[in-house]
Amino acid sequence: MVTKAPPPIRPYYDFSMLFKATKTFIDHHNSTHHQLTERLNSNHRATAELITRLYAKQLNHAVVLGEDLTEALPGFKTFNPSLATCKGCTVRTIINHKERLKAAGFIIKELHRGKAGIELWINPSIFTPKKLSTSPDHLHSHSSHIQSILIDKVKNFPPLVQEQQEQKNNNSTVDMLIPSEKGVRLSAHRAHTNFVTGTRQEQNKNTRESRPSDSKKQTRGAKKMRQNELESAFLLQLVRDFWAYARGILFTELMLSPAEEAEILNHIWASVYRKFKIKGSKKDLQGYQEILYKRVDMVSRYLERNPNRWVAPPHLYFHPDNKRNGFNKTYQWFIKQETLKREIRNQILIQKSEQEWKDHNQGKGIHKHKSRLQLFRIQQQRLSSYTDECLLKAYEKSLQRMLLKPIAI
């Protein structure tokens, strides 16, 4: 009987593990280097975490795509400006931070690929794929390592940041990680968290102050990017919907390759939507879309009226430079049609009001018990609801015709 070999476990780079590994690495580095020019401050830490996060995302994506990363990890491909945008700082800052991280051994190699950006190799101790289940021994060794680092941090250096006694967090778990029975030589005031003489070299104090602002910036940037993506997806959908509608009505039997279709969509974007240079709300754009559909319907009616009529093939019909027989000319048709519709509506309304006056004079109709002023008010209210200047002017003229006539006679 042949037993099936278990499928290879796909590595997954969990950010929380990587974050801890990065933190451990930097803390360890800081504990062994005491010169300020060698140490990694909170900003370097933030850059390292950003790089770790993006690299993990890239690796996980590669794993999903089926790449084999068991032998050697690929480098982190990125661009200095994109890192700077993500972090909300300048490119120079990113370069400086990378230099410091390289000196610390966090970045082991960097390659410049010109236009294709840069490629970074991160210390393999951080990016070793972790097993999904962790044994208690592993946890124990890990916690003991953290403990040793925390113990090392107790130094008699002046604080980098002026510490306020009120700001101390008595609930902080950091203090609880250090077991008192280990025999660490602490100052006498240790239990009361009074570090006037024995200051803990708390790198985290710096990070706690600067990190929220960093993360805020990043989330704000991410939010903005997501919003932009959503907006562009909405606009793209408008263009696609329009093309689908126009194709269904005007170019039913046309067969097009993807390249040709892409060209037409580009033309529509440039000529029909004017590259979306005119900004408007979603509602405005949907209104414009409705107008475009009406214009397509008008073209189809125009074609139906005479079999000899034709429209140019779509790559010409929607071409932005086509001034002769392009789709843009239908805007004039639409304006003309709408003006005509409005004029007819106004005429009908005026005729109705005139009929009411006639009936009123003869003592007929629904307004026969009302005075002339009341009838005038009713009509004026009704017509002003259309918010059309021309209609009101025409109404005035009709009133003059209807009411002043008998006096003139």
Place this chain on the structure above:
Amino acid sequence: MISPNLPSSSLTKCIVYFYDGNSCTFYSLDKTHKRSKPNKALGIRRLDKMLLLGKLKGSWETAIIYENLLNGKEIAKYKNGVRLF
């Protein structure tokens, strides 16, 4: 001016099988002028025009437009003057 090495620069090609049993490959001209950006759709349209309206009209049985790559995909197929896809 037409590029002297069209097979290597074209984006698409068209293989035509004639009624007389011959076959021939035509390469697309994707530029509007010498220095213009190649336009794939333009090349396809020109091949289409050659097959349906140009000098080859009525003389071929099957014509297939491919991407001009190694193992390039089929873009369009014609049979007896009718485009199938």
